[in-house]
Amino acid sequence: MNKKEILKLAKGFRGRAKNCIRIARERVEKALQYSYRDRRNKKRDMRSLWIQRINAGTRQHGVNYGNFMHGLMKENIQLNRKVLSEISMHEPYSFKALVDISRSAFPGNKHVVLPTRKVNVSSINV
Amino acid sequence: MASSATATATFTTLLLSSSFAAQCNISNHHRQSSSLFPAPKTPPLSIFKPLSLKLTPSFLLPKTSTFSSIPKSSESDAAVVDVELEPGNAEPESQFQSELEVEPEPAQVVEASKEEPKREEIFAVVMIGGRQYIVFPGRYLYTQRLKGANVDDKIVLNKVLLVGTKTTTYIGKPVVTNAAVHAVVEEQGLNPKVVVFKYKKKKNYRRNIGHRQPNTRIRITGITGYQDYPAVTLNS
Numbered sequence: 382m383n384k385k386e387i388l389k390l391a392k393g394f395r396g397r398a399k400n401c402i403r404i405a406r407e408r409v410e411k412a413l414q415y416s417y418r419d420r421r422n423k424k425r426d427m428r429s430l431w432i433q434r435i436n437a438g439t440r441q442h443g444v445n446y447g448n449f450m451h452g453l454m455k456e457n458i459q460l461n462r463k464v465l466s467e468i469s470m471h472e473p474y475s476f477k478a479l480v481d482i483s484r485s486a487f488p489g490n491k492h493v494v495l496p497t498r499k500v501n502v503s504s505i506n507v
Numbered sequence: 508m509a510s511s512a513t514a515t516a517t518f519t520t521l522l523l524s525s526s527f528a529a530q531c532n533i534s535n536h537h538r539q540s541s542s543l544f545p546a547p548k549t550p551p552l553s554i555f556k557p558l559s560l561k562l563t564p565s566f567l568l569p570k571t572s573t574f575s576s577i578p579k580s581s582e583s584d585a586a587v588v589d590v591e592l593e594p595g596n597a598e599p600e601s602q603f604q605s606e607l608e609v610e611p612e613p614a615q616v617v618e619a620s621k622e623e624p625k626r627e628e629i630f631a632v633v634m635i636g637g638r639q640y641i642v643f644p645g646r647y648l649y650t651q652r653l654k655g656a657n658v659d660d661k662i663v664l665n666k667v668l669l670v671g672t673k674t675t676t677y678i679g680k681p682v683v684t685n686a687a688v689h690a691v692v693e694e695q696g697l698n699p700k701v702v703v704f705k706y707k708k709k710k711n712y713r714r715n716i717g718h719r720q721p722n723t724r725i726r727i728t729g730i731t732g733y734q735d736y737p738a739v740t741l742n743s
Contacts, residue, residue, distance in 0.1 A: 410713070413704035420701070459681035460668055464632050464639045468669075472630075475669070475676040478739040482678065 431466035438469030442480045452483025628673045631730045633688050634666040642688060642727045649698075652721035656692045662725060664688040670733040677736045686733040694724040 384402050390412070391398060391405040398408040436446035444452075453460070458479070460468075469476045630643050636651035656662060667686040670677040677683050697719040705714040 410704065410706055413702055413715075414706050416702070417704060457680045458668075458678060460632060461639050464641060464668075467641055468632075472671060472676075475671045475678075478676050478678060482739075 428462060431462040434466040435462060435469055438466075438476055439480055439483075442477060442484075444480055444484055448487055448489045449480060449483045451489070452485075452487035453479070455486040456482055458482070627730075629730050630671050631667050631686070631688055631733075632669040633664045634668060635664060639668065642690075642730075644727050644729050647693060647724055647726040648690075649722045649724050651723070652695060653692065653723045653725075656695070656723060658692055658694060660692045661728075662690045662692060664690060667730075667733070670730060670736075675738040675740050677733045677738050679736070683733050683736050685735065687731050688727060689729045689731065690725040690727045692723060693726050696722055696724065698722050 387402060387406050387409050388399070390409045393399065394405065394408055394412075396404075398404045432446060435449065439446055439449040460479075465476075465479070468479070626643075626645055630641055632639055633642050634640075635648075636653075638651070640648055640650070642648060653662070665682075665687055667683045667688055668679045668681060670679075670683055670686055677686070679686070698721075700717050700719050703714075703716040703718050705716075706712065
């Protein structure tokens with residue numbers, strides 16, 4: 382890449398790395414390496430985020446993530462975690478239906494603790 | 508009373524026209540006579556994108572058929588901010604509300620009688636190219652390049668994993684039988700370029716490659732065929 386392209390990629394960098402070509406070149410190379418690596422990491426991170434969201438959604442209904450997915454697998458429902466997390470956010474009734482299906486297919490939740498209701502702190506008079 | 512629909516770049520309220528009340532819409536395609544405003548830019552409505560890296564989609568609830576004219580992109584990096592109409596008025600679909608990461612513009616919502624044709628309140632989860640998408644009628648979608656599909660081809664997608672309406676959900680095991688999602692191929696293009704830069708330190712090895720993945724933009728026209736499937740009725 383020539384200098385102009387490097388400096389264009391170096392926009393927003395700190396200090397001399399955005400202006401001086403010798404320093405910018407190093408930083409830009411590093412940035413491109415990171416982007417290569419992180420395109421792979423992004424897939425992992427997103428999946429972890431979806432699992433957290435599904436976990437939160439199912440625990441509101443008294444089922445944890447592991448048992449929920451086990452029930453879905455038993456019922457041969459092949460929705461992936463991305464779609465499940467979206468449904469848990471935006472379609473609460475559909476998600477509840479899924480949780481019920483999973484619970485009936487695999488009722489393994491005897492000791493799941495439902496999240497306790499937080500008390501509004503400002504309403505407490507001390 | 509003429510509807511004072513001035514095609515300005517700002518959102519203004521329409522005066523009442525004789526047949527229907529005014530509404531405020533975002534659209535860049537004028538389809539109806541009750542003129543819709545072209546948006547200052549064409550914000551693609553994106554819905555259901557992962558929060559962490561992209562803007563949260565907002566589900567636009569127009570009262571009119573701008574649904575059909577509003578492009579929607581999912582699964583793509585089009586992170587253009589969309590403007591969200593106040594969902595509080597006609598057709599509040601409580602089940603379909605989504606959060607916004609970006610502050611929604613205060614849309615002046617005017618009470619309106621719905622314009623025809625009304626968008627059906629239905630969504631489906633469909634699997635295309637090994638990936639699953641949540642689709643709505645009237646919105647578009649970027650998928651992997653579909654070989655052998657030309658522009659303006661009608662496409663029927665058969666792997667429908669879930670169909671949801673306002674009152675019922677049809678959960679497929681794994682597929683909702685006989686359900687079909689109809690779509691039209693709009694464009695066969697390429698994704699934005701990513702730079703693949705490989706570098707090994709102290710070994711004098713660096714490779715700089717650009718890559719554009721082919722994609723296909725399809726617009727969903729309808730969801731059919733799910734009615735006979737055993738449904739889960741929700742108490743909405």
